[in-house]
Amino acid sequence: MKKALFLVLAFALVVLSACGNDTPSKETKNKETKETTESKEVNLYTARHYDVDDQLYKKFEEETGIKVNVIKGEADELLERIKREGDATEADLFLTADAGRLYRAKEDGLLQAVSSDVLDEQVPANFQDKDQMWYGLTKRARVIVYNKETVKPEDLSTYEALTEDQWKGRVLIRGSENVYNQSLLASFIEINGEEKAKEWAAGLVSNFARDPEGGDRDQAKAIAAGVGDVAIMNTYYFGQMLNSEDPEEVKVAKGLGIFFPNQDTSGTHVNVSGAGVVKAAKNKDNAVKLLEFLSSPESQGTFAEANYEYPVNESVEPTELLKSWGEFKEQDIPLSVLGDNNAKSILIFNEVGWK
Amino acid sequence: MQRRLANVNMWTVSAAIIMILLFLPNLTIVTGIFSPANENWAHMKEFVLGSFIKTSLILISTTALLTIFIGLSLAWLIAQYQFPLRKFLKWALILPLSIPPFIGAYTYHGIVNYTGVIQTTLRDRFEMNLNPSFFDIMNLPGAIFIYTMFLYPYVYTITRIFLSQQSASLIESARMLGKGPWRTFFQVVIPISRVSIIGGASLVVLEVLNDYGVVKYFGIQTFTTAIFQTWFGLGDIESSIKLAASLMGFVILILMIEKLLRGRRQYSYSTTKVRPLPLIELKGWKAITATGYGLLILSLGFFIPIIQLIDWMFLTLGTIPMGEFLTYVKNSVTVAGISAFAIIVFALIVGNFSRLVHGKVAKLLPKLTILGYSIPGAVIAVAVVTAFIALDRFLAPLYQMLGVGTTLVLSVSLTMLISAYIIRFFAIGYNSIESGYDKIGTDFRDASRLLGVGLTKTFFKVDVPMLKGAIISGYILVFIDILKEIPLTLILRPFNFDTLSTKAFQYASDEKIMEASQASLLIVGISALAIVIFYKFLEKEPD
Numbered sequence: 001m002k003k004a005l006f007l008v009l010a011f012a013l014v015v016l017s018a019c020g021n022d023t024p025s026k027e028t029k030n031k032e033t034k035e036t037t038e039s040k041e042v043n044l045y046t047a048r049h050y051d052v053d054d055q056l057y058k059k060f061e062e063e064t065g066i067k068v069n070v071i072k073g074e075a076d077e078l079l080e081r082i083k084r085e086g087d088a089t090e091a092d093l094f095l096t097a098d099a100g101r102l103y104r105a106k107e108d109g110l111l112q113a114v115s116s117d118v119l120d121e122q123v124p125a126n127f128q129d130k131d132q133m134w135y136g137l138t139k140r141a142r143v144i145v146y147n148k149e150t151v152k153p154e155d156l157s158t159y160e161a162l163t164e165d166q167w168k169g170r171v172l173i174r175g176s177e178n179v180y181n182q183s184l185l186a187s188f189i190e191i192n193g194e195e196k197a198k199e200w201a202a203g204l205v206s207n208f209a210r211d212p213e214g215g216d217r218d219q220a221k222a223i224a225a226g227v228g229d230v231a232i233m234n235t236y237y238f239g240q241m242l243n244s245e246d247p248e249e250v251k252v253a254k255g256l257g258i259f260f261p262n263q264d265t266s267g268t269h270v271n272v273s274g275a276g277v278v279k280a281a282k283n284k285d286n287a288v289k290l291l292e293f294l295s296s297p298e299s300q301g302t303f304a305e306a307n308y309e310y311p312v313n314e315s316v317e318p319t320e321l322l323k324s325w326g327e328f329k330e331q332d333i334p335l336s337v338l339g340d341n342n343a344k345s346i347l348i349f350n351e352v353g354w355k
Numbered sequence: 356m357q358r359r360l361a362n363v364n365m366w367t368v369s370a371a372i373i374m375i376l377l378f379l380p381n382l383t384i385v386t387g388i389f390s391p392a393n394e395n396w397a398h399m400k401e402f403v404l405g406s407f408i409k410t411s412l413i414l415i416s417t418t419a420l421l422t423i424f425i426g427l428s429l430a431w432l433i434a435q436y437q438f439p440l441r442k443f444l445k446w447a448l449i450l451p452l453s454i455p456p457f458i459g460a461y462t463y464h465g466i467v468n469y470t471g472v473i474q475t476t477l478r479d480r481f482e483m484n485l486n487p488s489f490f491d492i493m494n495l496p497g498a499i500f501i502y503t504m505f506l507y508p509y510v511y512t513i514t515r516i517f518l519s520q521q522s523a524s525l526i527e528s529a530r531m532l533g534k535g536p537w538r539t540f541f542q543v544v545i546p547i548s549r550v551s552i553i554g555g556a557s558l559v560v561l562e563v564l565n566d567y568g569v570v571k572y573f574g575i576q577t578f579t580t581a582i583f584q585t586w587f588g589l590g591d592i593e594s595s596i597k598l599a600a601s602l603m604g605f606v607i608l609i610l611m612i613e614k615l616l617r618g619r620r621q622y623s624y625s626t627t628k629v630r631p632l633p634l635i636e637l638k639g640w641k642a643i644t645a646t647g648y649g650l651l652i653l654s655l656g657f658f659i660p661i662i663q664l665i666d667w668m669f670l671t672l673g674t675i676p677m678g679e680f681l682t683y684v685k686n687s688v689t690v691a692g693i694s695a696f697a698i699i700v701f702a703l704i705v706g707n708f709s710r711l712v713h714g715k716v717a718k719l720l721p722k723l724t725i726l727g728y729s730i731p732g733a734v735i736a737v738a739v740v741t742a743f744i745a746l747d748r749f750l751a752p753l754y755q756m757l758g759v760g761t762t763l764v765l766s767v768s769l770t771m772l773i774s775a776y777i778i779r780f781f782a783i784g785y786n787s788i789e790s791g792y793d794k795i796g797t798d799f800r801d802a803s804r805l806l807g808v809g810l811t812k813t814f815f816k817v818d819v820p821m822l823k824g825a826i827i828s829g830y831i832l833v834f835i836d837i838l839k840e841i842p843l844t845l846i847l848r849p850f851n852f853d854t855l856s857t858k859a860f861q862y863a864s865d866e867k868i869m870e871a872s873q874a875s876l877l878i879v880g881i882s883a884l885a886i887v888i889f890y891k892f893l894e895k896e897p898d
Contacts, residue, residue, distance in 0.1 A: 248470035
């Protein structure tokens with residue numbers, strides 16, 4: 001019995017020493033560099049979880065000698081952490097995959113304006129915050145995919161048309177807790193007004209093929225399974241399915257057509273990944289450098305290729321796959337409204353019973 | 356006399372300090388209940404709260420009942436009977452705990468959905484296209500299934516240890532008095548193991564209440580959904596904390612009812628020798644049924660998802676960077692190992708305190724420390740960040756004296772994460788230890804004290820050896836829980852610190868469940884190793 005306790009202790013000790021050798025020494029190393037050469041690192045809080053991001057950070061480090069320290073988390077939680085850390089925060093740059101969150105960061109006074117000719121050249125004005133508090137880095141469109149066998153592209157026109165009776169029991173979309181849906185509705189609030197947006201949400205709910213469940217990919221699969229005929233999903237998920245390691249997923253994606261709605265009206269809904277320099281940043285210059293690097297032509301290619309997103313930098317061509325989907329008209333609204341209207345869209349979702 | 360008093364003081368004081376530290380971050384949440392209700396709160400109440408609460412109640416009550424049924428029946432079989440594969444099942448039945456429920460949910464959905472192995476096989480081999488809703492698990496019953504299959508080990512582990520070590524004399528008496536197995540089960544086993552059953556089931560309930568991954572993916576709206584909707588969607592963290600505080604209030608109520616139900620009756624060791632129960636050998640179809648039942652549960656909770664994950668691992672091998680995986684393993688094991696050790700030490704101290712003091716309020720105090728387990732990790736994280744930043748600011752003059760250039764020191768180190776784990780998972784360790792203390796009662800300690808042995812010496816010489824099983828099971832449960840933990844690890848980690856669970860989450864949250872398989876399998880592998888080491892080599896049975 002003593003042996004048992006001893007073993008528990010020993011295990012804990014082994015574990016402790018295993019880390020004791022390493023983690024603290026790494027920390028002290030960090031601190032040393034911080035003290036001696038203040039400007040040789042940049043601290044990033046990011047809500048993007050893609051492997052390609054890490055590769056880009058490494059490349060940035062190789063090119064500039066500036067080390068990128070990263071904490072990956074969920075956008076809202078990271079924002080709350082920055083907020084609570086206040087002036088003392090270690091964060092220099094906040095990166096997230098939704099314009100609404102960038103807006104919220106700005107509204108909460110967590111970001112600062114940065115001006116840079118390089119950024120102005122690389123990021124088009126409509127993908128920048130008007131006060132230059134944040135910059136878009138990649139774009140994704142929220143489109144309609146359809147069953148090639150039961151739906152002709154001529155049948156499709158706009159998001160709004162999906163509320164018509166002919167689509168009763170045929171529309172698939174994920175739940176309202178998802179930020180992409182919140183931003184979609186937020187854009188309609190801006191374009192069509194709150195009343196119309198609410199009518200749209202209610203109309204779509206009454207055309208649902210089933211209660212919302214799963215993620216974007218699951219909507220595409222539900223089309224293949226015959227649950228519904230059209231689904232609203234993000235472009236990059238469709239790209240991922242076409243290139244999946246699972247041949248069954250590829251088969252599903254190949255049976256689907258992609259349609260960019262509202263081409264004759266308000267344009268297809270687009271959202272961005274973007275980043276802003278934190279107000280209390282201690283390595284502001286490095287943060288700007290990282291922003292410039294991520295929006296540079298060579299990084300933009302990597303961003304887009306690996307994750308089937310559209311580059312914001314207009315000098316960079318999208319990949320072959322994205323080009324094959326054709327060019328399309330985007331919603332012409334300031335992206336900050338996605339954040340501004342976010343709460344309103346939640347209330348609407350709850351009121352119309354969009355789960 | 357004086358020495359004894361000093362001892363008592365040392366124990367009570369340290370227990371008090373631990374409890375205060377554990378409870379302090381929760382305080383910021385509890386006070387949230389008094390914040391004024393705003394229009395968001397009114398909106399939630401008008402449109403959604405009612406149905407969310409109903410769903411949550413169905414979810415927790417059904418899951419609790421099912422986990423009790425499965426956990427207790429398995430514990431009873433293993434503790435009482437001998438049948439083929441018993442020794443293997445005894446420890447293997449804990450394995451489902453090593454699979455994070457959200458990974459389990461993604462995996463099961465991956466198996467049964469349109470592109471999954473079942474439908475694909477039916478389609479391609481047998482040309483059968485069944486109604487897709489038949490395979491839909493993304494609903495309330497599906498979520499109940501997921502939680503039951505991956506959480507029943509809480510009930511199983513805690514009750515099995517109780518039954519096999521403590522209840523021998525009572526059950527033997529029942530047998531000798533001619534009671535059949537069923538009557539023994541219902542009239543003796545259930546009443547005497549009530550504490551462990553409720554202890555295990557309350558862990559299940561708390562885990563279901565605080566989980567967000569499964570219900571979010573399945574599109575089920577629960578009370579947790581409301582917490583996150585107000586925070587993330589409406590950007591109103593005050594209302595969200597108010598909701599979390601209400602949830603805590605509900606949990607306090609449940610805990611008090613449990614204490615009342617537990618009542619006056621105590622079942623503790625009556626002999627000095629803690630004997631295991633002599634096993635009854637099952638033969639023929641009875642033995643087959645027992646083995647089959649154990650294997651069925653183990654397959655549903657472990658083998659089936661694991662086989663799918665292994666399949667995905669081979670599919671995606673080489674497509675994701677694996678170079679850093681050794682570091683992730685080391686990070687995971689380190690934080691889980693340290694935190695679990697600290698939790699068990701703290702739980703022993705607080706548990707001992709709970710035994711020493713008299714009075715209902717004092718007895719309830721330790722229970723309050725488990726409150727942190729009832730609300731979503733993300734909310735706890737906010738409370739912990741707030742507490743640590745306050746601490747850092749308080750210590751700032753000291754940092755300056757030491758020549759540290761920054762204000763945030765503790766809150767950007769692993770200290771914050773480990774403390775958060777301790778706050779969150781104390782409930783798991785404490786429940787194990789408490790049921791251990793309950794079991795040994797106070798007679799032996801009193802005897803030892805009467806013989807003039809000091810309190811501390813008594814603790815090490817008398818209590819700890821008798822608590823061995825509880826310590827081991829508590830350590831393992833906590834260790835595994837931390838290994839697979841998500842929201843806290845994600846938000847509270849220092850820079851450049853990845854663990855297996857953050858890696859698995861990174862892929863899964865991006866709908867790349869196949870890519871998440873490598874990290875998930877490593878979590879499972881390490882957990883399984885821990886279980887094997889402790890159970891196979893340490894818990895030797897005389898049989």
